[in-house]
Amino acid sequence: MTNRPETFNEDFVREMVRADLARATFGGRIQTRFPPEPNGYLHIGHAKAITLDFELASEFGGICNLRFDDTNPDTEDTVFVEGIIEDLEWLGYTSAGEPLYASDYFEQLYEWAELLITRGLAYVDDQDAETISQQRGGYGQPGVESPFRNRTPEENLDLFRLMRAGECAEGSRVLRARIDMQHENMQLRDPVMYRIRHEHHHRTGDAWHIYPTYDWAHGQSDAIEGVTHSLCTLEFDSHRPLYDWYLSQLPLTMDAPRQTEFARLELTHTVTSKRRLATLVADGIVDGWDDPRMPTLRGLRRRGYPAEAIREFCTYIGVSRTNSRHQIELLESFVRQHLNANAPRKMAVTNPIKLVITNWPADTVEYVEVVNNPERESDGTRQVPFSGELFIEAEDFMAEPPPKYFRLTPGREVRLRSAYFVTCTGYEHDADGNVSTVFATYDPETRGGNAPDGRKVKSTMHWVSAAHAISGSAAFYDRLFSAEVPGAETGDVMDDVNSNSKTLLAGCKFEPSMLDVAPGEVVQFERLGYFAHDPRESMLFHRTVGLRDEWARVKDAKN
Numbered sequence: 345m346t347n348r349p350e351t352f353n354e355d356f357v358r359e360m361v362r363a364d365l366a367r368a369t370f371g372g373r374i375q376t377r378f379p380p381e382p383n384g385y386l387h388i389g390h391a392k393a394i395t396l397d398f399e400l401a402s403e404f405g406g407i408c409n410l411r412f413d414d415t416n417p418d419t420e421d422t423v424f425v426e427g428i429i430e431d432l433e434w435l436g437y438t439s440a441g442e443p444l445y446a447s448d449y450f451e452q453l454y455e456w457a458e459l460l461i462t463r464g465l466a467y468v469d470d471q472d473a474e475t476i477s478q479q480r481g482g483y484g485q486p487g488v489e490s491p492f493r494n495r496t497p498e499e500n501l502d503l504f505r506l507m508r509a510g511e512c513a514e515g516s517r518v519l520r521a522r523i524d525m526q527h528e529n530m531q532l533r534d535p536v537m538y539r540i541r542h543e544h545h546h547r548t549g550d551a552w553h554i555y556p557t558y559d560w561a562h563g564q565s566d567a568i569e570g571v572t573h574s575l576c577t578l579e580f581d582s583h584r585p586l587y588d589w590y591l592s593q594l595p596l597t598m599d600a601p602r603q604t605e606f607a608r609l610e611l612t613h614t615v616t617s618k619r620r621l622a623t624l625v626a627d628g629i630v631d632g633w634d635d636p637r638m639p640t641l642r643g644l645r646r647r648g649y650p651a652e653a654i655r656e657f658c659t660y661i662g663v664s665r666t667n668s669r670h671q672i673e674l675l676e677s678f679v680r681q682h683l684n685a686n687a688p689r690k691m692a693v694t695n696p697i698k699l700v701i702t703n704w705p706a707d708t709v710e711y712v713e714v715v716n717n718p719e720r721e722s723d724g725t726r727q728v729p730f731s732g733e734l735f736i737e738a739e740d741f742m743a744e745p746p747p748k749y750f751r752l753t754p755g756r757e758v759r760l761r762s763a764y765f766v767t768c769t770g771y772e773h774d775a776d777g778n779v780s781t782v783f784a785t786y787d788p789e790t791r792g793g794n795a796p797d798g799r800k801v802k803s804t805m806h807w808v809s810a811a812h813a814i815s816g817s818a819a820f821y822d823r824l825f826s827a828e829v830p831g832a833e834t835g836d837v838m839d840d841v842n843s844n845s846k847t848l849l850a851g852c853k854f855e856p857s858m859l860d861v862a863p864g865e866v867v868q869f870e871r872l873g874y875f876a877h878d879p880r881e882s883m884l885f886h887r888t889v890g891l892r893d894e895w896a897r898v899k900d901a902k903n
């Protein structure tokens with residue numbers, strides 16, 4: 345992108361880091377982490393966090409680790425761990441060291457919890473979750489102290505050890521920090537540190553019966569690893585005082601990390617919440633996490649989005665502290681720009697009808713030279729077979745055309761790309777009136793697609809020689825959510841699911857060189873858009889984006 349904002353590299357996070365380095369805060373070090381919970385696959389929102397965490401560390405000579413925030417055994421799974429590692433690599437980033445796991449710190453976190461208990465800063469509460477939540481109060485509403493708040497450290501230790509040993513039923517007790525039930529920040533009204541879960545954990549197995557909450561695990565994990573700048577999204581803003589409080593109570597041998605929040609990435613016509621994406625999969629609205637309509641990294645990859653385009657988009661939108669929703673057309677314009685420069689051009693007919701050239705010499709095949717990529721001359725040309733029986737798009741012929749229809753119609757001359765001028769002489773249709781065959785004559789003088797007498801035609805059409813055609817399918821996609829802001833009207837994003845977001849055309853005809861297109865590779869179908877070869881199913885292509893830049897239109901409409 346040429347119009348990268350001038351403020352790039354001068355966002356508030358980079359300003360802060362620069363100031364920290366100048367003052368030698370954290371000993372002049374910078375270390376970040378990307379901390380996904382392995383309860384789903386990564387999505388486009390995560391790409392923003394990843395780009396920020398990794399690029400920031402590398403720009404300032406620091407390191408960034410991948411750390412799994414695997415503190416909740418209910419929904420986490422090793423398939424997500426493996427998928428996240430793979431997707432991160434695909435996006436172009438690698439953890440500085442082996443991936444880290446919050447679950448590796450369970451023992452240390454437990455010891456620190458005992459320490460807080462010993463110092464009267466944590467207690468076992470026998471009340472249920474609902475009571476605890478009610479007693480928390482609200483803004484301007486006082487909190488209510490638990491009747492168990494003043495248990496002695498000895499009693500608390502005994503109970504906490506029973507909890508750890510698996511002697512207590514789920515939901516019967518929790519460990520809470522003992523801070524201030526009247527604190528103006530609800531997060532500090534004696535937050536829960538541990539819950540009892542008799543659940544198998546994907547890494548620690550059945551070793552634990554208590555699991556730390558996000559708040560109790562996150563800052564401490566950061567500290568253990570030596571993270572300096574802990575970047576997270578704005579919803580954790582109110583958690584920051586708690587993050588700091590926990591760290592301030594512990595005998596750390598390292599500098600306490602600092603949490604800084606930035607705005608989530610939201611896109612129009614898109615949801616970026618793992619819970620909702622999981623629902624789309626579970627309800628069969630899409631065909632899995634890597635469905636090409638999904639905003640997951642694996643969905644976007646299967647759709648043909650280049651990783652580089654996603655990274656550039658994230659850099660372009662930058663980081664700020666104000667939540668905003670970006671137009672999806674902007675992301676698509678980065679994708680289109682990459683593919684325009686790199687994708688080989690191919691001829692593919694997605695909705696074929698026959699074109700018979702009546703004056704073509706019988707049984708003759710000619711090979712015409714076609715440019716592989718007009719944007720990059722060094723990609724050269726290829727030879728494409730041309731014959732007297734071709735496939736063309738049904739939409740490229742009309743028996744009775746409206747004004748300004750410049751494609752084939754009886755009596756009209758057009759160019760067949762890189763081949764010849766042809767003039768339509770007639771057509772045949774079936775009993776239902778659908779055109780099945782179009783007839784034309786060609787001008788042998790126009791080989792290569794230009795008339796020596798300089799006469800012009802108003803349209804150029806793509807074609808595939810019938811005898812040489814490869815059969816395949818093409819999936820065209822519309823927005824998965826029809827509303828710009830899914831759920832804005834009814835509050836339920838599912839109400840805005842577009843039930844017509846996929847159209848599969850199974851009878852496509854491709855030029856022979858399509859057999860050389862690798863799984864996952866993206867090509868441009870002349871006039872139709874960019875299409876990604878499915879990684880598993882041969883000759884199934886997913887339309888990545890169309891050819892026209894919608895961003896210009898959308899941007900102008902917004903101004």
Ligand code: ATP
Nearest residue numbers: 379380381389390392393576577608609616617618
């Ligand atoms: P979700 O709501 O999708 O479950 P999450 O925040 O619970 O998201 P995590 O796996 O905990 O998912 O996220 C890992 C990191 O990615 C966190 O630091 C989080 O702040 C960040 N992140 C998640 N969603 C977005 C987003 N839409 N934009 C930017 N960063 C995000």
Ligand code: MG
Nearest residue numbers: 380381413558
């Ligand atoms: Mg989270």
